[in-house]
Amino acid sequence: MELSFVSRIQDNSSKKPTLRNGRLDFNSCTVKLLSDYITVWAAFAVVFITACTAHDQNKPARPLSYEMKSVEKVYEGAEGMPENETYCKVSYPVFSDGEHAEAINHNLLGWIADSTAFSSVSGDSAGITIERLADNFFAEYDSLRKDFPVSWPYQFELTGSVLLNKEALLTVDLSYYAYTGGAHGNSHTEYFVFDSRTGKRLGLNDVFEEGFEESLNKLIDTRYRQMKELSPTKRLDGEKGMLFENFIHFNDNFALTDQGMSFFYNNYEIAAYAFGPTKIDLSYSELSGLMKPEFRGL
16 A cells, blocks of 8 residues: 555656646646545554554553541530530542542542532532531531521541552442431441543443343342351341342442452341341452453452
8 A cells, every 4th residue: 555655656746736827726636645645644643543542541550549538527516415516527538649530539529429418519519628518517407406406416427448459440438427316327338449540430331241130149149148047948038138128139339359349238228227238248259250351350
């Protein structure tokens, strides 16, 4: 292809544009020559950009740097309740290394802001600060105290931790406890798995091969029965199984760790509050036949 192009250049090199009526007149061969130049350079640019993109995606990944950010605010104005103070305490990782660290931070802070424990805020929830969220929390408590003789505190405590940080994968755990009145408080744990090369939060379809669902459910069912010492024929919604339904399936709240994969079921998700949350752990050896090749070496 290159030789053909060179030949065409040589054949047309003697044909020059002529001056007609004071304007340059390019013959068809010259126009074709210019078109060939543009086509070749455009093709080169596409190849170059594609190669650079592939190199960026395949370059060796390294763990992200981060630091824990902590915010602790205690409500002032509620007298006579030193043992039941109203407070907002948050500690979570903030990533500062890597091209897509900001996207990961945005995702985590957005979830904290949108969590059910905080009152709603206007605008982009991920653009606000933990300090402002704490102020909103106290403002809601203030409003309640003006309308009712409140004898209970408002309490919110969130702790974040990094469960996996190696190669191109990052797993973060955000867990909170909240109490705003009632018989008891409530807790919630959310797992986040990111591709640190892109900042994308991964789902199960990113981790597993197509058609994984039935096999994964069987593994989870088997592990739960082992935990509760149930035979394969015992009902899961019985006295010993303690579930709402006679089955347990995977959910989207999963973590990848050094040891394997974990699925977390929060209060009320599959069982009554009295039985607490449920955590199912599976090893990578158990999952290797279901996972995509890039996740089998974890």
